[in-house]
Amino acid sequence: MREIDRVAVEEFGVSLLQMMENAGRNLARHVRESGPEPVVVLAGNGGNGGGGLCAARHLANRELDVSVVLDRSPDGLDGAARTQYETLATMGVRVDTGVDALVDREAETVVDALVGYGLDGPLRGIAGELVTEVDGLDTTVVSLDVPSGMVATTGERPGPSVDPDRVLTLALPKTGLSEIDCDLSLGDIAIPAGVYHSLDIPYSNPFEDEYRVDLTRMSET
Numbered sequence: 001m002r003e004i005d006r007v008a009v010e011e012f013g014v015s016l017l018q019m020m021e022n023a024g025r026n027l028a029r030h031v032r033e034s035g036p037e038p039v040v041v042l043a044g045n046g047g048n049g050g051g052g053l054c055a056a057r058h059l060a061n062r063e064l065d066v067s068v069v070l071d072r073s074p075d076g077l078d079g080a081a082r083t084q085y086e087t088l089a090t091m092g093v094r095v096d097t098g099v100d101a102l103v104d105r106e107a108e109t110v111v112d113a114l115v116g117y118g119l120d121g122p123l124r125g126i127a128g129e130l131v132t133e134v135d136g137l138d139t140t141v142v143s144l145d146v147p148s149g150m151v152a153t154t155g156e157r158p159g160p161s162v163d164p165d166r167v168l169t170l171a172l173p174k175t176g177l178s179e180i181d182c183d184l185s186l187g188d189i190a191i192p193a194g195v196y197h198s199l200d201i202p203y204s205n206p207f208e209d210e211y212r213v214d215l216t217r218m219s220e221t
């Protein structure tokens, strides 16, 4: 997936922010359909966090009760996540850091966008604390791409990890997701078929007229 993303950007000129916009809008739609308010988006500093922050913008645009809790101070954000954060800050969307903020918010839906396929070892620091806290909450949990703390390729959980009700995975299903039992759907982030073909990955577009498909239903039919 990392290679697919690289080829999409470097050889096909599809920018990370373009793909992230598709991820974030898809995620926001999924949350609007499946999760009650208030919505709290847990976001980290990578592509996964950026997708979550983008979804927060789409939810706020539709006037949902949404706020963000980061795993670090906003000063520690960079790249695309920083860009998404700056927009939210200008919009006046509430953004805080750490477990106390999550507890204060009394979320009915938690969007888990802390870490995706970039997980490196057991979940550490505030991200680990947030995940442990989510485990004790009675909320709907929607994970972006993979549950934070789970290794995307193997499904292993080397430390604290999210146990989601739903996962919206992006572009291709990650192999580790076969290890979990939850509602699983696939989101289109508009990667051209030629990207897959250039990497010798057999691919035909699974989305047809939709931008999100239910993988459970696909595997049954």
Ligand SMILES: NC(=O)C1=CN([C@@H]2O[C@H](COP(=O)(O)OP(=O)(O)OC[C@H]3O[C@@H](n4cnc5c(N)ncnc54)[C@H](O)[C@@H]3O)[C@@H](O)[C@H]2O)[C@@H](O)CC1
Residues within 6 Å of the ligand: 005, 016, 019, 020, 023, 044, 045, 046, 047, 048, 049, 050, 051, 052, 114, 115, 116, 117, 118, 119, 120, 121, 122, 123, 124, 125, 127, 128, 144, 145, 146, 170, 189
């Ligand atoms: N085409 C793309 O590249 C897109 C990627 N997106 C998402 O971006 C993800 C990949 O982005 P990245 O490569 O930036 O990686 P991630 O965002 O998955 O992870 C990197 C972040 O996680 C933190 N982290 C890693 N291991 C940790 C640990 N053990 N404890 C605590 N924090 C840890 C890092 O500090 C960093 O902030 C995908 O899973 C996908 O969800 C989407 O936003 C859409 C577009």
Ligand SMILES: [K+]
Residues within 6 Å of the ligand: 048, 112, 113, 114, 115, 116, 143, 144, 145, 146, 147, 148
């Ligand atoms: K995640």
